[in-house]
Amino acid sequence: MGACFSNQIKTDIASSTWLSSKFMSREGSKGSASATSFTHTLRTDGEILKNANLKSFTLSELKSATRSFRPDSMVGEGGFGCVFKGWIDETSLSPSRPGTGIVIAVKRLNQEGLQGHREWLAEINYLGQLDHPNLVKLIGYCLEEEQRLLVYEFMPRGSLENHLFRRGIFFQPISWNTRVRMALGAARGLAFLHNAQPQVIYRDFKASNILLDSNYNAKLSDFGLARDGPEGDNSHVSTRVVGTQGYAAPEYVATGHLSAKSDVYSFGVVLLELLSGRRAIDKNQPVGEHNLVDWARPYLTNKRRLLRVMDPRLQGQYSLTRALKIALVALDCISIDSKVRPTMNDVVKTLEEFHVQKETPKEQQSLQPSNESNNKKSPQAVNYPRPSIM
Template sequence: MGNCFGSEETELEGVNTPGHHGQLQLQGSTTASRSLPPMSAPNARQSQGSSMSVITSRSTNGAGNISAAFLEPEEGVILEVPNLRIFTFAELKAATRNFKPDTVLGEGGFGRVYKGWVDKKTMNPTSSGVGSAMVIAVKKLKPGSSQGLEEWQCEVNFLGRMSHPNLVRLLGYCLEERELLLVYEFMAKGSLENHLFRKGSSVHPISWALRLRIAIGAARGLAFLHSSDKHVIYRDFKSSNILLDTHYNAKISDFGLVRNGPADGDSHVTTRIMGTYGYAAPEYVSTGHLYVKSDVYGFGVVLLEMLTGLRALDTARPAPQLNLVNWAKPYLADRRRLPQLVDPHLEGQYTSRAALLAAQLTMSCLAGDPKNRPSMAEVVAALEMIERMKPPPHRLISPRATARTVHGRTHARLPTRTAILH
């Protein structure tokens, strides 16, 4: 997959099908081959005897090396070099109970993510019951993975230098022979994808207000990346890469495909096609031209998922409905049909004005021409305005009034329930 330092070895990513938390090869697809100009690594110290650009300093107890990782100014900062703890493989093995299956939090293209415990001050492995224990998430490269060293380097050199309330904190890493691991802060509520699409009696749909708050947090994270000197392009924005902490604060994760944006007055960079079908911008898929506003398109897709409660791509849906963007656009553009599109779980929680503005913002983000998409700073402002719309209960609308929705559910005409579901 991605490479943030030089030439790229590439494969196309595929459809997120129901119940699948990774990425699949899309059947019948072809991989476009394009040359990529060499790219310098972020300012990092060069390891002696190694071609990889990673910081090599490590304090004796580990505390001094990671203290800055917990300092997250509201506006965010970018460090000159990564400030990370270097873990040994033995330490992470102990922290995760020898990578026991019951500590697995999830699995993606890079490998499995395990739950682990370390001491808050020393970052040394500890028991979960100890008062000073802190939960961490450890991502371990799996044998035969299509990803590897290049994605690992991107995470260390990009995310390891960035500190922002809406970016997941990278605390450290491990590199020993063939073992590549990354250590992150633990996000207790998991991914936005899980909250939107999980099924079961124990799963409660997240409310309109909470979806807006999550969207605002993720938008602020992207806006921070775009406003940096390098105009960082995230390139793989999707609901599974938005993680939630205990208080449902949204943080962007997985920086394996990030790229420095265009320089010297150029409008775009040219690279091989990476990312996930359904979220990737059309100009990027067709030409390999990557714009800062290609991320805005991906954000628009996630916003549409949050508005509808439906996946961007779902092979379980009828063929005309496979691609959510193509299918939903006529509903987004028609205020009379819009209530049929909104997730029925959100009934009674929004006004027609708020839904219309959310739909218009989504359409704007999904514009075919990157020039016609808003900046992420403008997206943040628009979402904050929608969030402030808290009308009297009698002005709330219910999709039940339309009896049938595009979700295929038929509703009886019951009284509107205004309680917010969490």
Template structure:
């Protein structure tokens, strides 16, 4: 897609998360895999308050998200620079409903930013679970009052004061059921913190890809897709001034207790074009694998850039695969390029659906979702639908009951797949449409590029699918 892999510095870190085994749910941002940077930040925080030294915990895995690096810079604005910290009083636009917290209140609310309260880390900094008064700012005993997620700015991170201001500015004035609610903020000396509502089901990314998780049922996947689409549609067409989200991906879609989707992390959001303008020109920022190709190549950002990113996420939900996965066989690293030829085929698209669904998905719904993904992923931005049109297409899909498990075609396909697996165990493989044993073709079989095993998933938050739906 034309990304510059060799650039010296990336513009945005990807999220890094790990299950929080000490809490009853995964939390708004799940437990961090790499705690080093968070703990070094916490060390500075504690030293500034009490001289204490933070603990460190060993970790094992890195996030697979790869940030987009700058490809072109067509403006001279410092709005996306993390280098300088301008005067707070001149730049902060505070909505009246936001609460202003003191640093000591948030330190006590998160139990001194201790590792057990850590929920995760992004390019902005670390996120901790905390408890405050229902209608105030004072800390309360854990398990009482209002549960919140407290995000701290890492002064050594790749995002800085300007992105912090963007979060306050956008989420402070944009209120919608499908946007994460910003409760308040704190700014004292070098400390920059944001306080959000706590999202007990964590991120969509963890439900789809976390090792050992149960698969999300079809109806819930479509419910999440619909909620996320409503959030983007609000930003594009219902906000007082259009907003381009610019970093739509599975890790930024958070889920409440009922699996209602809410968009989070507005640090890269931009106000959309006004008047007759079709786009805004800006430095290329976002996450590799989700950014629209025309944006990567030209720096021209429009609402259709978000539509493309939505198409990528919808495809991840359909297939159970990550947008970029170098652990896949050659030709399957890039999800969009691998899946694109199948999306318009009413028969072959079944082969790219997440095998963990085991036929428990709507045939008509899957067909419509695949067609919608293909439209959103069009190489021509003008051919992509508006998000309000995406919402209308998705509305009926969570409630469709024509399960593939009762479809004759699906049963035949499953039988062919089982036969292929048995042949593989017996040393028989397929090649160019033929079964091959010891290099000799035997007879024709089904296509050899059926679905591969999707990444393993995290068990706790995802409900177990029913055995059969009527």
């Protein structure tokens, strides 16, 4: 198919993976699908994962499924490479005619890209064993003629990033209720990873890695940077710092100390994106508003100030009382002190309560955005329920 990256795309990807361009090796990594740990089934040369849950495709099969990786079959591209749409038979998983069988997404490793074999293996090691409604399903892989490919269920709505930040008269903004539902789905996916044995830390939680099915259900994708969490009495694991600017927890950036609370911080950033319709880092915003967390944090403590943060496209769809409660969840998640951040179990329980509550959007009509400067008043606490195993 030829190279699918232009120089500009490579530059964009390099900036988005600002923290590091290389994946830190998963020392002693095991991965997990449930409360029971599993053992890696790699060949001794570390090249191919033999996993009963995955199909080993031939390159010829994937060429047939994607119409030889034709340009009009390409549906996306990223740090890993290009993504192509294809079709396979539901029973045999063999290639089928376009429009018949199961729709799949085939990611093809770009040999000159910023991600490589280690990320490819990490994706297989984790998604090949993990199974949850809020994780994208990995169907199989291919390693042939130096080609490395991954085969997933197809997510027809694309990424949360595309829906949240698109602008134009032809694009309808995501509704408030859908945003809350997306946040809950993504939170459930992270909570599942954090409850696994051994624990899995996602490490690159961001809007572009949250994919949406036909009903806008959120699923986590791209596990190339995931790794196992601390074991025993250890509070963290030490790694090379990788991730995306604006989403990475400050203590992780400063020290390389990684824990599940690092993912919680990233979730808080995405929750702010859902509330505001703004990107985590946006140089197009006015001076002083480039970093979403730094700008929004002082406005998350009361209803009137919160209106400065809320996406104006959502006007009339939500009650400020409920929006404030969700904003306070985000505020707790982005706490500088990782120890006081909630667990993802806490977040899921709280968002579940908000999800079933009936909206009373009329409340916000009596309030207007405030021009106050930063309010130093301490934020009110959110009463999280006790954690529970999912």
